[in-house]
Amino acid sequence: MKLDNFYVDDKMVSKALMSSIDDYIYLGDLTTNVFFVSQNMYDDFDLPGRLVEDLVNVWGRLIHEKDKERYFKSIDDMLAGKADSHNEEYQIRNRKGQYVWVHCKGCLYRDPQTQAPLSFIGIVKKPSSLGKVDSITGLLAHETFQETLQNLSADGMLDNAGFMILGIDNFTKINTLKTHHFGDIVLRNTAQDLTGLLPESVQLYRFDGDQFAIFTPDGTRCSLRAIYETIQAYTSHSHSAEGQTYDFTMSAGAVRFADISDIDEKAEKCAAIALKEAKANGKNQCVFFEESMLDYKVREQxxxxxxxxxxxxxxxxxxxxxxxxxxxxxxxxxxxxxxxxxxxxxxxxxxxxxxxxxxxxxxxxxxxxxxxxxxxxxxxxxxxxxxxxxxxxxxxxxxxxxxxxxxxxxxxxxxxxxxxxxxxxxxxxxxxxxxxxxxxxxxxxxxxxxxxxxxxxxxxxxxxxxxxxxxxxxxxxxxxxxxxxxxxxxxxxxxxxxxxxxxxxxxxxxxxxxxxxxxxxxxxxxxxxxxxxxxxxxxxxxxxxxxxxxxxxxxxxxAIKEELPPYCIKMSSNKDLLLMMMDAVPLGFNLWNHNYQNVECNHAAVKMFDLLSEEEYLDHFYDLSPEYQPDGTPSMQKAKEYISKAFEKGSCVFYWQHQKLNGEPMPCEVTLVRIRYKNEYLVAGYTRDLRRQLRIEALCESKCHVYDPLPEAVMIFDIAKHACVYANPFMLEFVDAKAYPLQLDQFLMPPLSMKELIDLSCHQLNIGKRIFTFEFNLLIKGKPTPVLASSTYLSDHHDYLMITLNRTELKPEVSL
Structure with missing residues (x-):
């Protein structure tokens, strides 16, 4: 078969190639300076379309500043006849704004008669097909660094050069506390930022894990230290990505090739040893390799x-x-x-x-x-x-x-x-x-x-x-x-x-x-x-x-010993005395140990919950609270928090929602106090039933808007406690008091007491009277003042008594 008889349509060839090759393809007509690029080349780079006028310059504007001069020189040499092809590796910015390494190879075709350039056709190798570019950062990979080092060493061009290995300090922390995906973003951003910061003559590579490498033709200590100080300044401030802020530092191990022999075998090992030394000495620093460091490796082996x-x-x-x-x-x-x-x-x-x-x-x-x-x-x-x-x-x-x-x-x-x-x-x-x-x-x-x-x-x-x-x-x-x-x-x-x-x-x-x-x-x-x-x-x-x-x-x-008075020392070592004192407390009382176990309680605690014995109280204590407290916290968890706080701080006071075994709610106030007992600490809990107090508060709140405006002195008493729980403004003004609870005893003429006054009123009301009126003397500003009063029950349960003064239209039944 003769090649002269073989014919394929050029357009068909171009279309087939562009759709079947993963790399980027460009075809240029230099007579019109119009280029046609493959679809993937248009998709991945910021080009105006698939037909691009003056692609050489449009493409050149996307190339990294460090590589532009080399790129344009290669093109100019080719057009000037110094070379028939263009063959360069450089970094170029893609549509995502990231710089990626590519390998561009193109051929120039000339007019056979005039030698004028006619067309320029080539392929740009994608980063993924290079095999020498790191997929995460777009930097040249470890393998490329090793090849470069071997080539430069063979050409005798490393005598004045130097390089360093950089490692992100505590990079594992970023990966574990955030995500590995976020860690990749940090690596990518760091690579992009450092590429822009480093001098044009300095080349950045990606090594394994969190490590990078830097090669510089100027390997003096001063130059290497200046490069590291630039990086250190970059890491000294916070960075952000995807709405999250992160901070990090970098350590470095630096090597001057003039200081080591057998560069191919030892260069990386020496830099790695210096980096390890930098991290061991506190991180965020650059350590220069010294031959004495190799002695350490020998010792390790x-x-x-x-x-x-x-x-x-x-x-x-x-x-x-x-x-x-x-x-x-x-x-x-x-x-x-x-x-x-x-x-x-x-x-x-x-x-x-x-x-x-x-x-x-x-x-x-x-x-x-x-x-x-x-x-x-x-x-x-x-x-x-x-x-x-x-x-x-x-x-x-x-x-x-x-x-x-x-x-x-x-x-x-x-x-x-x-x-x-x-x-x-x-x-x-x-x-x-x-x-x-x-x-x-x-x-x-x-x-x-x-x-x-x-x-x-x-x-x-x-x-x-x-x-x-x-x-x-x-x-x-x-x-x-x-x-x-x-x-x-x-x-x-x-x-x-x-x-x-x-x-x-x-x-x-x-x-x-x-x-x-x-x-x-x-x-x-x-x-x-x-x-x-x-x-x-x-x-x-x-x-x-x-x-x-x-x-x-x-x-x-x-052991830390507290100075205790004799009776406290006796109590802290005598269980019987401690239990006796617990039973003398009118509030519910119990003891907790460090394991959150309720170890003792008093009779008042048993009575408060209508239980039969202390054993029943201790066995069913956690059943005496609902599963959750009003704020939504599990009762068990919240109880442990408060007990821990008492052990640490010495005491705490808080509201607690208890319940009886039948489910009846019992709002309580609990006071926890750390006490010393037999050379260790326990927490004593005092529980006060708030049901009566809350009823009083609700009652007073409901009555305030009724009795506050009255031009008569009105008081409400808790009969069981013989205590004044409410006094309206007129009453407070009448006896020249500032606020309630009002201590009425201080205004009564001896030997009359508030208890006697309340008991007498209750007696009269209990024998059938709806309202009982009486007269007695009050001490107003130190002077006896006769007043007329009437009393009546405020509720069907006879828990509260209301006494009103100055009801002058009523005839007193008793003078006190």
Missing amino acids: AILQDLQESIADNYAGYHLVYQPIADAATLRIIGAEALLRYQSKTYGALYPDEFIHLLENSGLILPVGRWVLSEAIKMCAKWRQQIPEFVMSVNVSCLQLKDDDFPHIVETELEKAHLPADSLILEMTESYFVSDSDIIADALSKLRKLGCNIAMDDFGTGYSSLGRLTNFNIDIVKIDRLFVQQLYANHFNQSFIEAVIRLCHSAGMKVCVETCEEQQSISSLYSDTLQGYFFSKPIPPQSFEENFIAQPDCMGKY
Whole structure:
């Protein structure tokens, strides 16, 4: 077959190509300077249409400023005959306003006779087809950086150059507290903003995760530091996206190629080491690589080898130390935290910061973690023989939680030691609880079903907020030592701790305050447990047994003791006396402990709810409230909030909706007061039935508009209490009083009393009189003044008596 006989329509070819290729296609008639572009090219970029006049300049205006000069030079060289094609990579702004990398390759066709340019045809490779462009940020990817570095190194062009790796500090916090989608937006915006801020000669790349890389031909320390300071200034203010504000900083590890040998192998590793150093030293800083830093990596590898060999040698070198946990009220030792230590064959005793991350990164934490769990559980079982309530706290890593067998491992170790599950506390940091990992959530659920206690370690240092705290499925919150260390120097920290304790207690969680080095730090907090150097540093098991297991109350002398008068001391240690005093209180009275248990009540409380015994009151207490309080809060939750507040603040007063067992509503006023009893705190509750008071208030409110305008002195009395509950303005003016409740006794002539006056009126009314009139003397401004009065019942129930003065048209029946 001869090619001369082959014919295809040009228009058909163009149409077929444009509809079958994912990349962008352009065809240009240079005699008219009109170009035809593919539909996707028009869709993705800000072009006036598919027919574009002077596309070279229209397209050029969309190219990033840093790349424009190179783009136009390539076009000019081609048109001038210096080249037959255009082949460039550059960044160009799409319709979304984002700069994306593209690879443009086009060929110029000339008139065979005149050599004048006739047409310009080419393809623009899309970012997705380049394989070298990051899909999230549009930046050149890690692979492209490595290729560029190899090419420049081969050409000997790196001697004066430098580069740095940038890492967003705490980027996990943005991902977890917001969303991964929002995190991608932050990466994209950061890439776009930095691209615009950096000098034209500086190239920005996207590395893995939250990391970027910067290459600059000017690799002096001064130049690299200036670049980082530009970035630091950018991150020093808040940013926003999708209506949300976010803040972040960036750390950097910088490398001058002149300072390292074997660039291809070591450049990235050196920058990564410097970046790690920057983050370890506080973040938000740039650290320059030094050869001495490689010694640290050599040390790490040697330690890792020791760790592996120790596991094979039956965990030789690994050992546990224990730090005591004390009851906050009595300072009695009730538990310990087991902490891992390691003795390296090469370097001796190591700090946990030196080897824990190596165990986690290498996966060795799985066998070592099981060994720790087994040893700690065995020790707990031994010590519980002397302290039955003793609990053991063990730290758990994320890798352990992601191990499907971990809940079964815990159960097996507990069974081997014949230890109840609630004697084991598994500690993990905040990040585990805000993780969106279903595996971790499932593991925590299984461990709780097993009966283990789950503790959030170092609360306040990571991702949590008070508002999210109650969403976490945990039993104990450990407040980080950093807040406690400056508790009295910083009012915010003290308020923070108080808020955490109150919130945790209201949600049924306990609180452990960590690292109380001074006695002052353990007062006024009312947490459940305490732990820290005030009691002891972590010590070997033998020392722990001698110092604490043998004498668990050894720290009791440091417990905060209040100065109490002798009768209070006697009451706080004598149960019979306390109960006798409770029964002498005319209000409903009960006692609460830290576990929200109602432990005692008086006779008045039983009588108030029409119950038969104190046992019935205690057994059915939570049935004496509706499921929800009037504000919609569950009664159980609200009760715990108030009890926690009383434990922390000392007292509180509030309205409470009670009910009898038959459902009859009982509005009450409750006063909670923290009291000392047998070296611990309880909360005493005083309950006042408000039904009578509310009826009086309703009665007075309904009568005010009737009696206030009367030109006669009117009073209303609560017969049962012999108390004046209402006096109209005329009465107050008559006796020169300012307001009610009116103490009428002070205006009566002795020996007449208000009780006698009320009793006499009631007697007369009870024998059939509808109105009883009488005369008596009032002391008005110190002088006896005879007045005429009449009394009548105000209600059918004979609860209230109304007495009216100055009814001169009535004849008195009695003179008093």
